[in-house]
Amino acid sequence: MLSKRSPLEIQRSVLAALVLRELKTRFGGRFIGLLWVLFEPMAHIAIMLLIRVVLRDRYVGVAIAPELWLSVAIIPFLMTRSMWFQGMAAVESNGGLLGYRQVKPIDTLLARMIVELVLYLVVLVLFLSFFGWLGDQWWPNRPLEYAGAIALFGLWGFVLAMGSTVLAHGRPRVRMFIGMTSTPLYLLSGVLIPIHTFPPAIREYLLYNPFVHIVELSRWAFFGSNNHMLLLGLTVEYPLFWGLVMLALTSMAFWQYRIRLLTRV
Amino acid sequence: MIEIRNLTKSYPNRGGRRYVFRDLNFTLPTGSGIGLIGRNGAGKSTLLRILGGIAPPDHGEVITDQRISWPVGLSGGYQGSLTARQNLNFICRIMGALGAEARERIAYVERFADIGDYFDLPMGTYSPGMRSRVTFGASMAFDFDYYLIDEVLAVGDPIFRKKAVEVFRAKLERAGVILCTHNHKEIKDLCSVVVFLHKGEALVYDDVDEALEAFQALTREAS
Numbered sequence: 001m002l003s004k005r006s007p008l009e010i011q012r013s014v015l016a017a018l019v020l021r022e023l024k025t026r027f028g029g030r031f032i033g034l035l036w037v038l039f040e041p042m043a044h045i046a047i048m049l050l051i052r053v054v055l056r057d058r059y060v061g062v063a064i065a066p067e068l069w070l071s072v073a074i075i076p077f078l079m080t081r082s083m084w085f086q087g088m089a090a091v092e093s094n095g096g097l098l099g100y101r102q103v104k105p106i107d108t109l110l111a112r113m114i115v116e117l118v119l120y121l122v123v124l125v126l127f128l129s130f131f132g133w134l135g136d137q138w139w140p141n142r143p144l145e146y147a148g149a150i151a152l153f154g155l156w157g158f159v160l161a162m163g164s165t166v167l168a169h170g171r172p173r174v175r176m177f178i179g180m181t182s183t184p185l186y187l188l189s190g191v192l193i194p195i196h197t198f199p200p201a202i203r204e205y206l207l208y209n210p211f212v213h214i215v216e217l218s219r220w221a222f223f224g225s226n227n228h229m230l231l232l233g234l235t236v237e238y239p240l241f242w243g244l245v246m247l248a249l250t251s252m253a254f255w256q257y258r259i260r261l262l263t264r265v
Numbered sequence: 266m267i268e269i270r271n272l273t274k275s276y277p278n279r280g281g282r283r284y285v286f287r288d289l290n291f292t293l294p295t296g297s298g299i300g301l302i303g304r305n306g307a308g309k310s311t312l313l314r315i316l317g318g319i320a321p322p323d324h325g326e327v328i329t330d331q332r333i334s335w336p337v338g339l340s341g342g343y344q345g346s347l348t349a350r351q352n353l354n355f356i357c358r359i360m361g362a363l364g365a366e367a368r369e370r371i372a373y374v375e376r377f378a379d380i381g382d383y384f385d386l387p388m389g390t391y392s393p394g395m396r397s398r399v400t401f402g403a404s405m406a407f408d409f410d411y412y413l414i415d416e417v418l419a420v421g422d423p424i425f426r427k428k429a430v431e432v433f434r435a436k437l438e439r440a441g442v443i444l445c446t447h448n449h450k451e452i453k454d455l456c457s458v459v460v461f462l463h464k465g466e467a468l469v470y471d472d473v474d475e476a477l478e479a480f481q482a483l484t485r486e487a488s
Binding site: 005009014016017021025095096097098101258259262 | 276317318335341344351360
């Protein structure tokens with residue numbers, strides 16, 4: 001006979017079970033599967049690096065190794081995007097599991113957040129070790145600030161996932177539309193094209209994109225030398241404040257929708 | 266004891282909400298078989314799902330200190346690309362059975378399902394019968410105070426069905442069952458209390474024969 005557990009204990013064991021299940025499904029139950037999971041973000045980054053560094057220019061506007069300049073921001077950004085899209089589909093693709101009373105919609109979402117976070121942190125460490133091996137800088141100059149930037153990326157991934165889950169539940173066309181918005185967000189976030197190369201008149205509007213701030217924050221924290229953040233009007237407060245506001249709003253929306261999310265549409 | 270207090274459930278549909286039932290109030294005694302009867306669409310499955318904690322009511326509550334199972338044979342929670350063992354591991358984890366305890370339960374299901382080396386192959390490759398052997402076994406591997414059964418007690422070939430019914434009867438010596446079915450023989454066999462759902466109302470009968478009589482009277486009226 002199993003003993004009675006507190007709600008917190010139940011949620012903890014559900015999360016652990018879901019995370020392991022996600023990993024197993026993703027890996028296909030084999031060790032080689034692990035390589036494939038890591039291969040996907042790596043291939044994406046490698047292609048972007050190739051375009052950025054080999055085809056376009058050898059100089060990206062800053063006196064920093066371009067592969068490193070790109071990687072320290074693109075890996076966390078891809079993490080956010082992955083959290084967003086994987087999280088948005090979490091409730092629907094785990095619909096069958098909601099038949100167990102222990103599993104709640106938020107658990108399926110949280111489990112995916114954990115999986116993506118861990119996966120991309122592993123990718124980041126692998127990339128940085130590789131660059132370190134090549135003789136580049138491999139440790140951020142301001143490690144705490146860099147961790148903070150990654151936390152901001154994570155926060156935004158989480159709120160986008162929660163908000164999109166609520167908006168797209170049972171509305172497949174909305175889901176498609178949300179998928180489309182991510183591309184301009186990506187291209188105009190300063191990940192690939194440095195923000196300071198845009199004309200000031202356009203830059204003014206680009207600053208509404210919170211990712212512009214977080215991307216530059218992560219580069220500043222990693223390299224530490226080019227502190228042009230304030231000059232460009234970039235702040236930590238903007239993404240942090242709106243991230244927390246969004247967290248409050250999307251949590252409330254999710255709570256309102258917690259019952260509707262149980263119904264498959 | 267399971268107490269149902271002001272239970273209201275509706276589903277959104279075209280042209281507004283459709284209420285399954287409004288403000289149900291009744292109490293079910295502990296340790297007995299409970300049968301849910303009613304015509305199609307009367308809300309039997311919905312009530313079963315609310316009791317199982319899967320479907321939340323609009324308002325009202327189910328107050329109980331009993332451990333109620335998931336619907337026996339629930340097959341939605343199985344991932345086709347994972348093996349039976351991996352899927353069962355997941356169930357053990359969410360139920361809080363870890364380590365040796367989990368291995369023991371999985372070994373039990375393995376013996377019970379008796380599907381040979383398929384137990385360690387992806388569940389997507391199973392036949393429906395093999396699948397239901399595993400899902401039924403999973404419910405039997407845990408001790409609940411109440412087992413929820415929606416329509417079908419056991420499927421599969423006659424040999425398995427016989428084994429399943431035997432195991433289930435053994436369980437019922439210590440546990441109750443909430444059974445939703447149109448099979449009146451099963452109700453007579455397993456239940457001592459019957460909830461008759463009709464037009465959003467629930468009538469609780471302590472006498473099974475009386476309940477079945479009322480249901481038959483309704484059927485006669487309809488025809």
